[in-house]
Amino acid sequence: MNNKTDMINNISxxxxxxxxxxxxxxxxxxxxxxxxxxxxxLAFGASPAMAEAYDxxxxxxxxxxxxxxxxxxxxxxxxxxxxxxxxSAKNNNIPVVLDPVACGAIKRKIxxxxxxxxxxxxxxxxxxxxxxxxxxxxEAKIRGVDSIxxxxxxxxxxxxxxxxxxxxxxxxxAQDIITDGKxxxxxxxxxxxxxxVTGAGCMVGALTAATAAVEEDxxxxxxxxILSMNLAGEHAAKTAKAPGSFKVKLIDEIYxxxxxxxxxxxxxxxx
Amino acid sequence: MNNKTDMINNISxxxxxxxxxxxxxxxxxxxxxxxxxxxxxLAFGASPAMAEAYDxxxxxxxxxxxxxxxxxxxxxxxxxxxxxxxxSAKNNNIPVVLDPVACGAIKRKIxxxxxxxxxxxxxxxxxxxxxxxxxxxxEAKIRGVDSIxxxxxxxxxxxxxxxxxxxxxxxxxAQDIITDGKxxxxxxxxxxxxxxVTGAGCMVGALTAATAAVEEDxxxxxxxxILSMNLAGEHAAKTAKAPGSFKVKLIDEIYxxxxxxxxxxxxxxxx
Amino acid sequence: MNNKTDMINNISxxxxxxxxxxxxxxxxxxxxxxxxxxxxxLAFGASPAMAEAYDxxxxxxxxxxxxxxxxxxxxxxxxxxxxxxxxSAKNNNIPVVLDPVACGAIKRKIxxxxxxxxxxxxxxxxxxxxxxxxxxxxEAKIRGVDSIxxxxxxxxxxxxxxxxxxxxxxxxxAQDIITDGKxxxxxxxxxxxxxxVTGAGCMVGALTAATAAVEEDxxxxxxxxILSMNLAGEHAAKTAKAPGSFKVKLIDEIYxxxxxxxxxxxxxxxx
Numbered sequence: 001m002n003n004k005t006d007m008i009n010n011i012s013x014x015x016x017x018x019x020x021x022x023x024x025x026x027x028x029x030x031x032x033x034x035x036x037x038x039x040x041x042l043a044f045g046a047s048p049a050m051a052e053a054y055d056x057x058x059x060x061x062x063x064x065x066x067x068x069x070x071x072x073x074x075x076x077x078x079x080x081x082x083x084x085x086x087x088s089a090k091n092n093n094i095p096v097v098l099d100p101v102a103c104g105a106i107k108r109k110i111x112x113x114x115x116x117x118x119x120x121x122x123x124x125x126x127x128x129x130x131x132x133x134x135x136x137x138x139e140a141k142i143r144g145v146d147s148i149x150x151x152x153x154x155x156x157x158x159x160x161x162x163x164x165x166x167x168x169x170x171x172x173x174a175q176d177i178i179t180d181g182k183x184x185x186x187x188x189x190x191x192x193x194x195x196x197v198t199g200a201g202c203m204v205g206a207l208t209a210a211t212a213a214v215e216e217d218x219x220x221x222x223x224x225x226i227l228s229m230n231l232a233g234e235h236a237a238k239t240a241k242a243p244g245s246f247k248v249k250l251i252d253e254i255y256x257x258x259x260x261x262x263x264x265x266x267x268x269x270x271x
Numbered sequence: 272m273n274n275k276t277d278m279i280n281n282i283s284x285x286x287x288x289x290x291x292x293x294x295x296x297x298x299x300x301x302x303x304x305x306x307x308x309x310x311x312x313l314a315f316g317a318s319p320a321m322a323e324a325y326d327x328x329x330x331x332x333x334x335x336x337x338x339x340x341x342x343x344x345x346x347x348x349x350x351x352x353x354x355x356x357x358x359s360a361k362n363n364n365i366p367v368v369l370d371p372v373a374c375g376a377i378k379r380k381i382x383x384x385x386x387x388x389x390x391x392x393x394x395x396x397x398x399x400x401x402x403x404x405x406x407x408x409x410e411a412k413i414r415g416v417d418s419i420x421x422x423x424x425x426x427x428x429x430x431x432x433x434x435x436x437x438x439x440x441x442x443x444x445a446q447d448i449i450t451d452g453k454x455x456x457x458x459x460x461x462x463x464x465x466x467x468v469t470g471a472g473c474m475v476g477a478l479t480a481a482t483a484a485v486e487e488d489x490x491x492x493x494x495x496x497i498l499s500m501n502l503a504g505e506h507a508a509k510t511a512k513a514p515g516s517f518k519v520k521l522i523d524e525i526y527x528x529x530x531x532x533x534x535x536x537x538x539x540x541x542x
Numbered sequence: 543m544n545n546k547t548d549m550i551n552n553i554s555x556x557x558x559x560x561x562x563x564x565x566x567x568x569x570x571x572x573x574x575x576x577x578x579x580x581x582x583x584l585a586f587g588a589s590p591a592m593a594e595a596y597d598x599x600x601x602x603x604x605x606x607x608x609x610x611x612x613x614x615x616x617x618x619x620x621x622x623x624x625x626x627x628x629x630s631a632k633n634n635n636i637p638v639v640l641d642p643v644a645c646g647a648i649k650r651k652i653x654x655x656x657x658x659x660x661x662x663x664x665x666x667x668x669x670x671x672x673x674x675x676x677x678x679x680x681e682a683k684i685r686g687v688d689s690i691x692x693x694x695x696x697x698x699x700x701x702x703x704x705x706x707x708x709x710x711x712x713x714x715x716a717q718d719i720i721t722d723g724k725x726x727x728x729x730x731x732x733x734x735x736x737x738x739v740t741g742a743g744c745m746v747g748a749l750t751a752a753t754a755a756v757e758e759d760x761x762x763x764x765x766x767x768i769l770s771m772n773l774a775g776e777h778a779a780k781t782a783k784a785p786g787s788f789k790v791k792l793i794d795e796i797y798x799x800x801x802x803x804x805x806x807x808x809x810x811x812x813x
Contacts, residue, residue: 024686031302031573032309032321038574038740043785048740049644049686050574052615056648063647063686073323075348077617102320105334106327144295144320144334196526198309198319243314244522251786255738302573303580303592344594346619373591376605377598415566415591415605467797469580469590514585515793 004270007185007220011266012259014215014224019045023065023213027206028052028082030072030101033199036247037068037206043255044228046210054080061088065095065213068206069116071109072101072145079112086120095212097124099205104134104142117165123218124168125161126205126226129154132171136161147173155184155271168218170208172201176226180219187223188267189230196243197250204229207254227268228254231261275541278456278491282537283530285486285495290316294336294484298477299323299353301343301372304470307518308339308477314526315499317481325351332359336366336484339477340387342380343372343416350383357391366483369393370476375405375413388436394489395439396432397476397497400425403442407432418444426455426542439489441479443472447497451490458494459538460501467514468521475500478525498539499525502532546812549727549762553808554801556757556766561587565607565755569748570594570624572614572643575741578789579610579748585797586770588752596622603630607637607755610748611658613651614643614687621654628662637754639666641747646676646684659707665760666710667703668747668768671696674713678703689715697726697813710760712750714743718768722761729765730809731772738785739792746771749796769810770796773803 024047029037034050041048051060054077061067067089069082089096098116103109113135116122125135130147133140136157141149155177162169162181170178176187194200207225215221235256236249295318300308305321312319322331325348332338338360340353360367369387374380384406387393396406401418404411407428412420426448433440433452441449447458465471475497482492482499506527507520566589571579576592583590593602596619603609609631611624631638640658645651655677658664667677672689675682678699683691697719704711704723712720718729736742746768753763753770777798778791 026686030321032305034574035306035577035740039785039789042738042740047686047688049647050572050615051644051648053617053650056616056650060648060686073321074327075324075346102322105320106322106331108324108326144297144318144331146318196313198306198313242523242526243310244519244526247310247522248519248786248790251789252784255784255786301592303576306577344592345598346595346617373593376591377593377602379595379597415568415589415602417589467584469577469584513794513797514581515790515797518581518793519790 007270008263008266010220011224011227011262014211014221015228015257015259017214018210021214022047023210024049024063025066025068025206025209025213026051026061026064026085027068028057028078028085029068029070029202032072033202036199036203039251040203040254041206041210043251044207044210052078052081054084057081057085058088061085061094062092066209067094067096068209069096070099070101070202070205071112074109074112083115083119086116090121095123095218096121097126097205097209097212098122099202100125100127100131100135102145103131104140105144122165122167124170124208124212124222126170126208128201129171129173132161132169133157159184168222170222170226172204172226178219178222178226183219184271185223186269186271187227187230189227189234191233191237193237193243193246194233197247227262227266228257231265232257278541279534279537281491282495282498282533285482285492286499286528286530288485289481292485293318294481295320295334296337296339296477296480296484297322297332297335297356298339299328299349299356300339300341300473303343304473307470307474310522311474311525312477312481314522315478315481323349323352325355328352328356329359332356332365333363337480338365338367339480340367341370341372341473341476342383345380345383354386354390357387361392366394367392368395368397368476368480368483370473371396371398371402371406373416374402375411376415393436393438395441395479395483395493397441397479399472400442400444403432403440404428430455439493441493441497443475443497449490449493449497454490455542456494457540457542458498458501460498460505462504462508464508464514464517465504468518498533498537499528502536503528549812550805550808552762553766553769553804556753556763557770557799557801559756560752563756564589565752566591566605567608567610567748567751567755568593568603568606568627569610570599570620570627571610571612571744574614575744578741578745581793582745582796583748583752585793586749586752594620594623596626599623599627600630603627603636604634608751609636609638610751611638612641612643612744612747613654616651616654625657625661628658632663637665637760638663639668639747639751639754640664641744642667642669642673642677644687645673646682647686664707664709666712666750666754666764668712668750670743671713671715674703674711675699701726710764712764712768714746714768720761720764720768725761726813727765728811728813729769729772731769731776733775733779735779735785735788736775739789769804769808770799773807774799
């Protein structure tokens, strides 16, 4: 386990690197929150691109800094385009973040995720707690796209899934759990207003692709993106008390995030 | 006809029930306003899910509390997925709200609506006045996705359509008309700013699925959703004077709606 | 070259005509910013419609005042629907605005643009500087969907492309260049916040379809739409300092734009 102060300093550095390098994030994502993902990436300092025709994504992935795959509204054409993107990512060593939206509620999505792991590669799985527990083979309480899980065996499930696929696993919720199978971080920041805005999960997934693009240590990259979202949420909740205004402020606060906010405000438990 | 005070009290109860039960609304809807529909459902207290692949929707409909079908940008894949969803709704007795966007301007949409009624079932048709009059076989003035109808024979057309399909019919406009063929309500609330925001109609359709999920009397459920939108619009228009700010406030005000706002502010004529 | 004061007065007239005629803009556009395009068209005074199934667009184009084609997320179905729309535009003499998003980064898009010119017709090409230079056959610096071009030979490239296709060409950037091959306008207005919001380019493309619908001189129509966006951006930037709030204000300020803002604030160089 790294030293705690080192870790926090490294998280600040990830934000700096995103802003300096403006990584090109290739997102193939659901149509519900595709606009929010693009806007938050821009506000964070990254450069979003949403190429998704199946004869575009193999080549486009090559010129991307990282790929974000979100299966929320998985059309047949998106299914093909995601396969081509993750295959290209494997062949060209591009980081991939997978957001397994609703994988516990719709069987086809589990089949598709298995295909992604067989054909391509995934560096980071970022889901809500229900999705992660389901993927890990634990009993999970899920309702549509939402997790209503009580949180039992959460850390165990995350660690188990990380070891199974040899990747980073992040489960978001009231607490966020991030693990690479050995190191685990639990983030206590955030606000319940994030649950009243569609796409908070998608947006943090997109941000994770941006941090994974610039940071070699993908565990650290994932802690940085999730903590960024939580702190921006806390800042937004200071003035916005209802979900419409909150979403607008959330984008603002991602843009206004300061490097030393992480050290001052981050509530991280390192295990 | 129920007593007026009873009706208003029952409308308040619908909002309470949505917030308590957080109904899972399965929306297959156009890509223009899909994000707005998800956000307003969350703000209202419901849980939105936008599954739309054709091999997902039959099963997903089963676990949903209500289904919202909006044919605004009807891709071929959506067409199939909607058919599967309404068929599942019929077989599993799930309430369905149909939004016949642009049905008067594009012939394919009328053909599709007929297929929906043949294969599946619809509990509530919610359209703008031009769409409803066109569906009812009345002369209607339509321009693209907008109604420019003068409103002649409006109530007659709504009642006729409700009887034809044995369902609730709601026609939105400067006045909103809701009828089950016997009972009719005319709502005078609202603000012209609602016409300057894309998706106001879609959003009220999505809210109607939420109320239909929790209220057995679908006529009452529809009055409740449309009145909620109109009151939230009036509240938002108090501080927002231009459409960008208004849309943000509209989501806020749906969230902030109070049960007794209906009685205090509702301008409903019961026929 | 027309007289400068005449030109500015004519630009004001374009805005007046949009508000009086509420042109029906048929947009087939990317899913990232489709909602923003609809909202800004409404705020500007136009009537947006996003029909995009391939068996709808030929007939729908006929009843439209202008067509906006944006190839950002070009699905196979959109490809077919765009072909049908531009063919209908040619046969029915409807103005077409083409937004060649990412044409320099993805080969398929160049092939498709050539097909559009072969089968249909285009009145105005509106892209970022990198896209326009690439289309014109000049060396262009492009990164994903963004131009990072230094601007050398920009005017020459625009003029050359305008002559090649006998249409208006607009290249947006820190400076905006609009030309019909003979007359050229360079607009110096705007704000860097426009680059932090996804879809600023798409929105100005959609507005250009609205102005092209009401103004016979398509060069003037394009200057009017681009100047409108830039002035609205400047107005929004007076109070909004971060991208979330800025986007909301941008829609407000398009709605609040006054006819005499053009003369008072427009910084146009006529060549």
